[in-house]
Amino acid sequence: MPNKFYITTTLPYVNAKPHIGFALEIIQADVIARWQRQQGKEVFFNTGTDEHGLKIYRKALEEGKEPQAYCDEYAAKFDDLKQALNLSYNAFIRTTGEHHLKAAQEFWRRCDQNGDIYKKNYKVKYCVGCELEKTESELLEGKCPIHPNLAMELIEEENYFFKFSKYQKPLLDLYDKNKDFVMPEWRLKEIKNFVAGGLEDFSISRLKEKMPWGVPVPGDDKQVMYVWFDALINYISTLGWPSYAEASAGKPDDEKKFKEFWGTAEKPNALQIAGKDNLRQQAAMWQAMLMSAGLPPSKQILIHGFINSGGQKMSKSLGNVIDPFELVEKYGTDAVRYYLLAEITPFEDGDFTVEKFAARYNADLVNGLGNLAARVSALLEKNNVEIQIKRGSDAELKSKIEALMAEYGFNEALQLLWQKLRQSDEILSAKKPWELKDQDEIKKILEPVARDILNVADLLSPFMPDTAEKIIKQFSNNKIKKGEMLFPRV
Secondary structure, eight states: OTTEEEEEOOOOBSSSOOOHHHHHHHHHHHHHHHHHHHTTOEEEEEEEEBOOSHHHHHHHHHTTOOHHHHHHHHHHHHHTHHHHTTOOOSEEEETTSHHHHHHHHHHHHHHHHTTOEEEEEEEEEEETTTTEEEOGGGOBTTBOSSOTTSOOEEEEEEEEEEOGGGGHHHHHHHHHHOTTSEESHHHHHHHHHHHHTOOOOEEOEEETTTOOOSOEETTEEEEEEOHHHHHHTHHHHTTTSSSSSSOOTTOOOOOHHHHHHHBOSSSBOEEEEEEGGGHHIIIIIHHHHHHHTTOOOOSEEEEEOOEEETTEEOOTTTTOOOOHHHHHHHHOHHHHHHHHHHTSOTTSOEEOOHHHHHHHIIIIIIIIIIHHHHHHHHHHHHTTOOOOOOTTOOHHHHHHHHHHHHTTOHHHHHHHHHHHHHHHHHHHHHHOGGGOOOHHHHHHHHHHHHHHHHHHHHHHTTTSHHHHHHHHHHHTSSSOOOOOOSSOOO
16 A cells, blocks of 8 residues: 555535536645645546436436436536646546445445444425535524525425434544544534534435435435435545446455555545535545444545635636636646646645736746746757756755645645745856856756756646646757746736
8 A cells, every 4th residue: 555545525515517616626626636646646536427416306306307317418518627727536436326326325324234324304404505404503694605506405305314423532533543533633622512512413315205306314215315314425436436237245356456545444535626615515524434334444535725816715606707718728738737736725725817928927027937947958059068967866845845735735846846946047147157158057057957947847837738748848949949938928
């Protein structure tokens, strides 16, 4: 397992097109996956789409489509992010897939065999936007604070419940044993306080006659699984769990892939990335479910914030939702990756405006990295200077980046790399090699600057893979020639 690395995003609902908030999450995951590959790890990077639940069912009906056809259409839009954002995931799981359906049913059976599933009548307020039950204390003026535009719905029916309350102490023990189980630290404190305050069992099914779009409950054709119970299982079903198609208790199986990438109870291996509205589901509900099914916990959960627009929450009604595909079309993939990683603090809420994006693009990419690479390569070619530089020769810079990446400090890592680029710019401005005639003097100035550019590009690979590859290819030659413009002015 030391050489295996597993990372997964959450699975976005397919009730709308991809937005910039999910782009942030999946780009962060991609940087981590690429970084781990650079360290020699075999990486399993999972993402996909969550395709069951009430709001997807209603959206399909609203558009006059069969739910499966609707999901097929929108899942393809999310998979298109792979090319648009240059993502390196090797698994795109859909919760309507046949193996996932069987895995969800087997997971249910294991929780049931452990005595953690029971049936009862209940009445609860429900937010369709979150697909979660809400208590009065969680509401703001009677509405969900995350989806204030949606009316709370009252659900009253007989459903199956999961014994969440049984796992209060095991969850608190898990958090105490693993001090960095949730990052940042204040999110771990938040979930600990939530669990310490007492847990209520939650509904894990819906009446099929009211909401038919879901995984059938084993042994009860009148109920389908509640969307969260079904969807969370994707993190292990994507690894082929359980390894036999028709799983049944006591049947021997080979779960080598699952154990290698997900890990064991002694050495968990799974890193999950989620937004702050997913903290409870990922760090408490899912972990309790794993305990119930007799499976190892996650290793770590990273919680990022939301992206606002000009200080306001993004919403269709305000007309401030950012389409990542349109942004890429205008500015390019690496420019979008750079902004989301450099401008947005990894664990805090961030802000996006077209004006901020354009300012960063021009200052850091056009006038910064792009201009520096163009000036240095043009001067080397013009003066026919041959140099000897080695990729990865700045051990100190690499060590600093490694330390920042260990804490997922994407923005600080980029800040450090751009600081190195600015130092190179200052050297050029001070020494003015374009005014010199002596080739040796020109070489003495340009060779260390070219080396710094190459070393920065090497460390930049996980963040901006296309740009880094172009620079590495260009600056790895003894005779460097001016290349194409990296970032055209828009």
